[in-house]
Amino acid sequence: xxxSRLKNLKLLISDPxxxxxxxxxxxxxxxxxxxxxxxxLFLCEECRSKxxxxxxxxxxxxxxxxxxxxxxxxxxxxxxxxLEIKPWPASQLIKKLRMVKEPEEVEKxxxxxxxxxxxxxxxxxxxxxxDVEWQIRQKLAEKRALPAFQPIVAxxxxxRIIHHRPEKRKIRKGDVVILDLGARIDFYCSDIxxxxxxxxxxxxxxxxxxxxxxxxxEPGRQIKEIDREYERLLGRKPWHSxxxxxxxxxxxxxxxxxxxxxxxxxxxxxxxxxxxxxxDVVWIRKKGARVL
Amino acid sequence: xxxSRLKNLKLLISDPxxxxxxxxxxxxxxxxxxxxxxxxLFLCEECRSKxxxxxxxxxxxxxxxxxxxxxxxxxxxxxxxxLEIKPWPASQLIKKLRMVKEPEEVEKxxxxxxxxxxxxxxxxxxxxxxDVEWQIRQKLAEKRALPAFQPIVAxxxxxRIIHHRPEKRKIRKGDVVILDLGARIDFYCSDIxxxxxxxxxxxxxxxxxxxxxxxxxEPGRQIKEIDREYERLLGRKPWHSxxxxxxxxxxxxxxxxxxxxxxxxxxxxxxxxxxxxxxDVVWIRKKGARVL
Numbered sequence: 148x149x150x151s152r153l154k155n156l157k158l159l160i161s162d163p164x165x166x167x168x169x170x171x172x173x174x175x176x177x178x179x180x181x182x183x184x185x186x187x188l189f190l191c192e193e194c195r196s197k198x199x200x201x202x203x204x205x206x207x208x209x210x211x212x213x214x215x216x217x218x219x220x221x222x223x224x225x226x227x228x229x230l231e232i233k234p235w236p237a238s239q240l241i242k243k244l245r246m247v248k249e250p251e252e253v254e255k256x257x258x259x260x261x262x263x264x265x266x267x268x269x270x271x272x273x274x275x276x277x278d279v280e281w282q283i284r285q286k287l288a289e290k291r292a293l294p295a296f297q298p299i300v301a302x303x304x305x306x307r308i309i310h311h312r313p314e315k316r317k318i319r320k321g322d323v324v325i326l327d328l329g330a331r332i333d334f335y336c337s338d339i340x341x342x343x344x345x346x347x348x349x350x351x352x353x354x355x356x357x358x359x360x361x362x363x364x365e366p367g368r369q370i371k372e373i374d375r376e377y378e379r380l381l382g383r384k385p386w387h388s389x390x391x392x393x394x395x396x397x398x399x400x401x402x403x404x405x406x407x408x409x410x411x412x413x414x415x416x417x418x419x420x421x422x423x424x425x426x427d428v429v430w431i432r433k434k435g436a437r438v439l
Numbered sequence: 440x441x442x443s444r445l446k447n448l449k450l451l452i453s454d455p456x457x458x459x460x461x462x463x464x465x466x467x468x469x470x471x472x473x474x475x476x477x478x479x480l481f482l483c484e485e486c487r488s489k490x491x492x493x494x495x496x497x498x499x500x501x502x503x504x505x506x507x508x509x510x511x512x513x514x515x516x517x518x519x520x521x522l523e524i525k526p527w528p529a530s531q532l533i534k535k536l537r538m539v540k541e542p543e544e545v546e547k548x549x550x551x552x553x554x555x556x557x558x559x560x561x562x563x564x565x566x567x568x569x570d571v572e573w574q575i576r577q578k579l580a581e582k583r584a585l586p587a588f589q590p591i592v593a594x595x596x597x598x599r600i601i602h603h604r605p606e607k608r609k610i611r612k613g614d615v616v617i618l619d620l621g622a623r624i625d626f627y628c629s630d631i632x633x634x635x636x637x638x639x640x641x642x643x644x645x646x647x648x649x650x651x652x653x654x655x656x657e658p659g660r661q662i663k664e665i666d667r668e669y670e671r672l673l674g675r676k677p678w679h680s681x682x683x684x685x686x687x688x689x690x691x692x693x694x695x696x697x698x699x700x701x702x703x704x705x706x707x708x709x710x711x712x713x714x715x716x717x718x719d720v721v722w723i724r725k726k727g728a729r730v731l
Contacts, residue, residue: 175589175602219517224509224526227516234516281583288577297467310467 150186152244158182158216158237161226164395165218168245173334179206203229216240242400246392247408253430253439255335256394256410260428260439262292262330263337272324272343276300276313283328295329295336295397306345306422309387323421329397336397338412340426353423356380356415360389361429364413364436368405377415389415393428407431410439442478444536450474450508450529453518456687457510460537465626471498495521508532534692538684539700544627545722545731548686548702551629552720552731554584554622559633564616568592568605575620587621587628587689598637598714601679615713621689628689629731630704632718645715648672648707652681653721656705656728660697669707678710685720699723702731 150169160166160180167173169180170188179189189206207230216237217227227234248256266286272279279300287294301311302318306325318324323345329338342350359380363373377389390413392399401411413436414426429436442461452458452472459465461472462480471481481498499522508529509519519526540548558578564571571592579586593603594610598617610616615637621630634642651672655665669681682705684691693703701723708716721728 175604217516219520220515222516223512224514224516224519225511225528225530228511236517238517281580284585285577285580288573288580291573293576312467 149244150182153182153240156182156216156237156240157210157213158241159210159218159222159230159232160241161218162221162241165241165245167334167395181206181209183209206230239400243402245394245399246402247406248394248410248430249408252335252394253410255333256337256428256430257439259292259295259330259332259335259337260339262287262290262332263328263339265290266328266330267326267339267341270326272318275315275317276302276305277315279318279324279326280313283326287330290330292330292332295331295338299325299327299340301325301327301422304421306342307418307420308422309416309418309424323423325422325424327424327426331397334395336393336395337428338393338397338414338426339428340414340424342423342425345421345423349417349419349421349423350425353415353417353425357413357425357427360413360415361427361436361438364405364411364429364431366405366407366431366433370401370403370405373405381415381417386416386418387414389413390426405431407433441536442474445474445532448474448508448529448532449502449505450533451502451510451514451522451524452533453510454513454533457533457537459626459687473498473501475501498522531692535694537686537691538694539698540686540702540722541700544686545700545702547625547627548629548720548722549731551584551587551622551624551627552631554579554582554624555620555629555631557582558620558622559618559631562618564610564635567607567609568594568597569607571610571616571618572605575618579622582622584622584624587623587630591617591619591632593617593619593714596713598634599710599712600714601708601710601716615715617714617716619716619718623689626687628685628687629720630685630689630706630718631720632706632716634715634717637713637715641709641711641713641715642717645707645709645717649705649717649719652705652707653719653728653730656697656703656721656723658697658699658723658725662693662695662697665697673707673709678708679706681705681707682718697723699725 163174166178166180181187211231215232217234218238218241219236220238280298283298299311300313302324303322305311306323324343327340329336377385390411392401392411409431412426412428416424428439430439455466458470458472473479503523507524509526510530510533511528512530572590575590591603592605594616595614597603598615616635619632621628669677682703684693684703704718704720706718720731722731
């Protein structure tokens with residue numbers, strides 16, 4: 148059991164993705180999972196206000212005055228006061244378990260990747276950026292997948308903007324187009340980027356950097372070492388990091404070291420007159436990274 | 440200007456919906472709007488970690504050691520420590536401005552309501568609950584609307600569960616089906632519920648209660664008074680509240696008093712052997728509520 152790996156600690160888990168990880172239930176409203184001798188889930192079954200009125204009293208009885216590990220990156224300030232706990236920061240500890248994926252988690256990410264790649268093959272680049280965005284959203288719904296994040300469709304000069312939001316710009320023949328999208332299936336995410344058109348040499352250079360980083364990804368490798376190599380390959384400070392963990396959340400922390408069983412994205416990018424980025428999802432095996 | 444109504448206060452705004460309300464920009468990553476003599480938006484343009492490294496130092500310089508109103512229902516615990524502020528709770532104050540809608544906000548909600556009603560007319564009740572859910576999600580994408588929340592499709596005995604999540608239950612002829620869905624267009628939400636089939640008397644009773652509550656909704660009316668009347672009409676403690684504010688968020692607070700210009704939903708429900716709920720969005724005018 149996942150929770151048993153946290154035993155002998157009193158933890159208050161508040162991030163819905165963490166609660167899903169430990170319980171298999173994804174809360175839509177405020178919920179708390181108290182991990183102590185036995186885990187208890189405090190649920191708001193009806194509406195946000197109900198947990199404050201009912202569940203809160205019980206939860207407070209159990210934790211008030213106690214030293215409790217909290218997810219300081221997620222827990223809202225008001226709960227510290229309401230629950231009267233002595234908090235200690237446990238975000239890293241809580242997230243750490245999620246870094247290494249179990250085989251059934253990898254299977255779900257694979258399905259999300261497969262659907263995303265299908266959409267990338269089917270998509271027609273025509274009309275305005277937002278038209279392409281809606282084409283992506285329609286295809287996701289047709290394939291019974293949720294968007295893992297707002298799809299990026301960045302054309303022409305907009306391709307330099309890393310988290311560009313599709314706008315009414317008409318895509319012209321010969322424009323560079325960056326498509327960055329992900330499906331979420333069974334609560335697990337994918338995140339893939341393709342750059343269409345533009346300077347061929349630039350595309351090859353970015354793909355080469357991506358390949359070199361993927362080659363470095365083996366268990367035991369330090370993240371800092373990859374950061375340094377990425378900076379060296381680019382010949383400058385990166386515009387954004389070379390990748391991120393992925394799973395129940397589209398962005399998950401990576402920790403300090405690559406571990407067997409991690410799933411992450413590799414997404415180097417170069418942004419000049421136009422931008423270029425390629426992103427794939429990889430799974431860390433004993434001998435190195437396998438592109439999903 | 441909306442922000443000018445908050446002048447002479449030092450406030451740190453962290454809820455993306457609030458930031459959108461004050462700036463017209465909806466941040467996808469952690470962002471802070473500092474309202475002081477002049478408002479400053481601290482944006483994370485690239486990734487979550489960047490604001491911590493760069494924007495944070497500037498923001499900290501400005502607020503460290505100061506008394507700052509925070510959104511205690513939203514701000515994560517870690518920021519209190521990182522920014523070294525003396526916080527005072529300002530959630531209510533910040534949300535209050537959003538309660539009364541401007542005409543262009545009402546127009547956007549109207550569009551979201553229109554699309555939702557179109558979908559409710561087009562939808563075919565067939566297959567399993569999740570099939571109907573995906574039908575709704577597809578129609579939303581076709582109409583270029585986002586789902587305001589996970590659509591509820593609750594059939595047969597599931598209709599008793601207020602926030603039921605569609606499951607693999609096959610919908611049978613003669614089943615009660617509750618559909619509760621909303622579109623989000625231009626960042627504004629709708630939220631409509633219809634009950635199909637089931638006991639006709641029960642349906643008429645719920646609709647009657649809905650009409651009576653709508654009749655009560657006029658500027659100056661106390662929320663508590665409506666709560667009491669709702670309980671009286673049901674003849675028992677309600678399973679859930681009779682309605683909620685709606686706008687940029689699908690659930691917005693209502694405050695103590697009905698005010699001209701508010702937009703809210705009215706959603707009485709009765710849950711017996713099967714459930715029954717009707718929900719509409721209303722706009723408060725000088726003379727009373729207008730159903731959108």
